Amino acid sequence: MSLRPYYLITFLFFSVHAATSASIISINGYSLDTDKGIISSSDNLEWLQWSKTINLSPNQALSGIAQSYDGGGWKLANNEQVAGLLNTFNFGLEFDTDYRTFQEKKGP
Numbered sequence: 001m002s003l004r005p006y007y008l009i010t011f012l013f014f015s016v017h018a019a020t021s022a023s024i025i026s027i028n029g030y031s032l033d034t035d036k037g038i039i040s041s042s043d044n045l046e047w048l049q050w051s052k053t054i055n056l057s058p059n060q061a062l063s064g065i066a067q068s069y070d071g072g073g074w075k076l077a078n079n080e081q082v083a084g085l086l087n088t089f090n091f092g093l094e095f096d097t098d099y100r101t102f103q104e105k106k107g108p
Helices: 058-063 065-071 079-088
Strands: 006-008 024-027 030-033 038-041 046-048 074-076
Touching (some): 058 065, 058 074, 065 074
Parallel strands (some): 006 046, 006 074
Antiparallel strands (some): 024 030, 030 038, 038 046
């Protein structure tokens, strides 16, 4: 089985609740399919909305939803991919790719 270029994130990044039928929400090269809970990027990655893995441990998410949701083949994003995602939205801090770095921004 080949892995699809999809990534599973386990922190809150997108939180969209659609009260009506599914829609596509786009910003900065990312599009959220509110029906599937999948965020697609212009660099051909797909991110699973974290609400799909809520209350699951990383091991549970990787052995369950990552293998089955929307055809399976999901994997955890690496530091470079997460930093790229976060930097796209300009939170006022340039995230680096070193997993040993503690990064913090205080204020609005």
